[in-house]
Amino acid sequence: xxxxxxxLILSAILFCIGVAAFLIKRNIISVFMSIELMLNAVNLTFxxxxxxxxxxxxxxxxxxxxxxxxxxxxVGLAIIIxxxxxxxxxxxxxxxxxxx
Amino acid sequence: xxxxxxxxxxxxxxxxxxxxxxxRHPINSALSLIVVMSSLAVLYLLLGAEFLAAAQVIVxxxxxxxxxxxxxxxxxxxxxxxxxxSKLAYIAGFPGAAALLSLLTFMFLSHQGEFARARIGEYxxxxxxxxxxxxxxxxxxxxxxxVLILIAILGAVALARKEH
Amino acid sequence: xxxxxxxxxxxxxxxxxxxxVILLMAVAYTVLLERKLVGRIQNRxxxxxxxxxxxxxxxxxxxxxxxxxxxxxxxxxRPLYILAPMIALGCALTSxxxxxxxxxxxxHGVQLFEIADVNIGLLIVLGVTSIGVYGIALSGxxxxxxxxxxxxxxxxxxxxxxxxxxxxSLIGVVMRASSLRLRDIVNVQGTHGLISWNFFGGFQFVxxxxxxxxxxxxxxxSPFDLPEAESELTAGYHTEYSSMKFAMFFMAExxxxxxxxxxxxxxxxxxxxSPFGHLFDGVIGGTVANALLPIFxxxxxxxxxxxxxxxxxxxxxxxxxxxxxxxxxxFLVPVAIANIVVTSFCMGLWLPxx
Numbered sequence: 001x002x003x004x005x006x007x008l009i010l011s012a013i014l015f016c017i018g019v020a021a022f023l024i025k026r027n028i029i030s031v032f033m034s035i036e037l038m039l040n041a042v043n044l045t046f047x048x049x050x051x052x053x054x055x056x057x058x059x060x061x062x063x064x065x066x067x068x069x070x071x072x073x074x075v076g077l078a079i080i081i082x083x084x085x086x087x088x089x090x091x092x093x094x095x096x097x098x099x100x
Numbered sequence: 101x102x103x104x105x106x107x108x109x110x111x112x113x114x115x116x117x118x119x120x121x122x123x124r125h126p127i128n129s130a131l132s133l134i135v136v137m138s139s140l141a142v143l144y145l146l147l148g149a150e151f152l153a154a155a156q157v158i159v160x161x162x163x164x165x166x167x168x169x170x171x172x173x174x175x176x177x178x179x180x181x182x183x184x185x186s187k188l189a190y191i192a193g194f195p196g197a198a199a200l201l202s203l204l205t206f207m208f209l210s211h212q213g214e215f216a217r218a219r220i221g222e223y224x225x226x227x228x229x230x231x232x233x234x235x236x237x238x239x240x241x242x243x244x245x246x247v248l249i250l251i252a253i254l255g256a257v258a259l260a261r262k263e264h
Numbered sequence: 265x266x267x268x269x270x271x272x273x274x275x276x277x278x279x280x281x282x283x284x285v286i287l288l289m290a291v292a293y294t295v296l297l298e299r300k301l302v303g304r305i306q307n308r309x310x311x312x313x314x315x316x317x318x319x320x321x322x323x324x325x326x327x328x329x330x331x332x333x334x335x336x337x338x339x340x341x342r343p344l345y346i347l348a349p350m351i352a353l354g355c356a357l358t359s360x361x362x363x364x365x366x367x368x369x370x371x372h373g374v375q376l377f378e379i380a381d382v383n384i385g386l387l388i389v390l391g392v393t394s395i396g397v398y399g400i401a402l403s404g405x406x407x408x409x410x411x412x413x414x415x416x417x418x419x420x421x422x423x424x425x426x427x428x429x430x431x432x433s434l435i436g437v438v439m440r441a442s443s444l445r446l447r448d449i450v451n452v453q454g455t456h457g458l459i460s461w462n463f464f465g466g467f468q469f470v471x472x473x474x475x476x477x478x479x480x481x482x483x484x485x486s487p488f489d490l491p492e493a494e495s496e497l498t499a500g501y502h503t504e505y506s507s508m509k510f511a512m513f514f515m516a517e518x519x520x521x522x523x524x525x526x527x528x529x530x531x532x533x534x535x536x537x538s539p540f541g542h543l544f545d546g547v548i549g550g551t552v553a554n555a556l557l558p559i560f561x562x563x564x565x566x567x568x569x570x571x572x573x574x575x576x577x578x579x580x581x582x583x584x585x586x587x588x589x590x591x592x593x594x595f596l597v598p599v600a601i602a603n604i605v606v607t608s609f610c611m612g613l614w615l616p617x618x
Contacts, residue, residue, distance in 0.1 A: 002106045004215040005208045007147065010110050012204035014136070016197040017117040023193030029126045029172055033133050036164065037117060040140055043156075051147045052216050054223050056233050059149050063234070066152075066159050067245045071252035073164045077171045078259035084175050101269075127344070127405065134398070141391075154387030158431075162394025163424060166401070170420050173405045173413065226383065227444055 007048040014041035028083065028090050032076055039069050102219065105146055112139040124179045130168050137161045148224040275374045280361075283379060287360055291518040292322035298574045305578035332507040337407070340504060344406035349505065349512035352399025356519035359392040363526045364447050366536050366558040377559065378447070385446040386438065389527055390431060393482060397423040399516065400484070400491060404501035415500030418585065419491035423482055425592045430478035432600035433471045436607040437462050437531045450535035461534040467610070470603045472532045474596050476572075479524040481592065483517065486577040490585055525569035529562060536562040 018041060021034035043062045050058025080090070087095060116135035123129050137160045144153040208215075234242055296311065296318065303310025311318035336342075362385040366377035375381050382388060397420055404416020440462060441449040453461045462468040481488035492500030502513045529535055536558035583591065 001217045001219055002102055002146075003212065003217050005212045006106065006110075007143070008208045008215075009205050010113065010143075012201060012208065014113060014117050016201035016204070017114075017121055019200060020193050020197035021121045023189040023196070024121070025129075027126050029168065029175075030120075030129050033120065033126075033129055033168060036160075037120060037133060037136065040137060040160070043152075044140055044143060047144050047147045047149050047152060050149065050225070051223055056225055056229060059152055059225055059230060060233055060238060062149070062152050063155065063230070064241065064245060066155060067249065070159055070164055071249050073167055074252050074256040075259070077167055078256040080171060081175070082259050090175065127402075131344075131398075131402075134395075138395070150382075150384050151387070154384045154391050157391035158387065158394055162391060162397070162427070166394075166397055166420055166424055169398070169401055169405075170417065170424075173401065173417060173420075228442070 004048050004052045008045060011041045011044035026091050028080055028092050109139040109142045126172050134161050134165050151227040151230050272374055279379050290522055291515050294518045294570055296322050301574045302578045329511040334507040337504050339408040341406040344402045348399050348403035349509045352516040353512040355392050355396035356516040359389045359523050362388050365562055369555050384444050386444045394427055400501050407504040409504055411497045412501050412503050415491040415497045426478045426481040429474055429592060429596035429600050430482060433474035435604045436468050436471045439607060446530050450530055453534040454537040458539045463532040468532060474600050483520040483524055487580040487582050488588060490588055521573055525566045528569050529565040533565050
């Protein structure tokens with residue numbers, strides 16, 4: 001038996017690590033990965049609350065988050081490839097001009 | 101049993117997430133993220149979400165992260181260098197994240213009495229239950245997401261296409 | 265019927281050991297079978313010197329690979345270079361855990377002929393297969409070799425693309441059984457022998473051929489063995505590997521072949537059920553015979569699929585890479601979707617609504 005609160009705390013820790021990584025990482029792919037980490041942390045919260053209230057809808061929400069994350073990853077990685085082609089760098093600090 | 105599994109895979113999750121934060125090479129970060137996602141799948145199983153556990157492994161670890169590693173390999177991304185911007189992020193980022201963490205943890209712990217305790221097998225959502233809900237009550241959002249995915253495919257193709 | 269945790273753990277451990285040993289033996293002898301059969305197809309003998317009919321060849325091969333020097337090239341990225349073959353082999357061996365080999369026979373409340381009977385068995389097989397691609401991708405990247413990298417890029421793109429067709433081809437079967445549990449899927453096919461198998465009675469032969477082709481691509485086998493095409497990429501992703509690490513990739517490939525054959529048997533050819541249905545049930549009596557006969561059928565069917573695998577390898581030339589991608593996306597996926605639509609339409613028309 002594990003209290004639901006522990007799952008929530010775990011997901012809070014994961015989310016905060018994701019936030020910190022999002023701020024600190026300079027590689028655009030790593031920044032993108034920290035967004036995925038945050039999404040995963042939120043998913044854990046949804047599943048934990050689905051267990052808490054015995055409701056299916058929490059899990060359905062996770063399903064939709066996964067679908068949107070997949071779409072987002074496809075578009076985001078395509079953007080990253082386009083950025084790399086145009087500027088030849090993956091460092092977010094160097095991608096700061098609106099026009100080349 | 102539940103407690104042991106929770107601690108093992110929770111610790112794996114945390115180790116993976118910290119490794120993602122500390123590693124400088126994107127491929128190491130990607131691998132640690134895969135570890136996080138796969139251990140989250142086990143935690144979903146413990147929370148009675150069978151289908152989601154499988155979907156987590158198939159969609160996240162098996163498809164999205166493959167795309168990430170594929171792009172890292174394709175662009176041959178090297179170690180990231182630290183710049184002025186990252187110093188600023190260190191100063192602002194860590195305290196901010198720590199404050200957020202302590203706030204959330206305080207909230208959860210102060211309301212701990214109101215939360216239930218999870219047992220294995222107490223409440224398991226079967227795949228048929230999930231899909232019945234998805235295809236009756238939530239049919240419209242489901243169809244809308246399929247349109248969303250179509251748009252994403254078109255966008256990805258348009259973005260990644262070489263200009264002629 | 266209370267099973268204590270200790271008994272459960274002990275029986276499970278025993279099952280795991282037995283299955284892994286049998287699987288590794290099967291892997292070794294599949295290699296021999298392949299060499300023999302390809303030899304016959306090419307009008308030569310194949311290995312025939314070690315032991316009667318070359319039957320001891322796998323042992324000798326194993327000893328040779330084990331004793332070889334384990335080279336570590338200087339320019340590789342060490343942690344991933346070492347990790348990659350382990351991921352490949354680990355994933356290949358893991359997915360066998362949810363495969364049921366025989367009828368539902370329990371001892372102390374624990375199933376004897378299956379390591380783990382889970383509700384989402386089919387999804388677990390798919391998930392573990394999809395993780396297996398990391399072994400290939402990371403080995404190619406960490407080898408720091410152009411050929412390896414090209415092989416790994418090809419492999420990951422190929423596996424991700426064909427996974428789609430693979431998953432879609434299974435939907436018809438899942439609809440017929442209305443369950444993802446492999447045991448339920450087989451039980452649906454067990455009523456009238458041959459004619460109630462999904463391949464014949466379920467009218468899933470289109471799905472079966474899609475599954476077969478997608479699975480060949482998924483396991484990087486000929487005619488889809490682009491990631492290790494020796495004429496263009498030397499050996500693809502395992503160019504830099506030697507000794508046991510190479511052997512692990514090799515074993516992973518054959519273990520994947522066996523898993524794919526097992527899944528094809530379970531999903532489309534009735535698993536452990538006899539092709540004659542219950543026609544000859546009383547002829548061979550006894551509990552032991554009743555327990556072992558299903559395993560015989562299962563092994564025979566899996567053997568048939570392995571034979572097909574090798575036959576295809578000995579017969580068909582390799583695809584070109586753009587042909588491979590076009591075939592996957594423009595042919596297999598649309599046909600798989602059409603199969604789902606037709607199957608659900610027929611089920612909606614002819615089956616009573618629950």
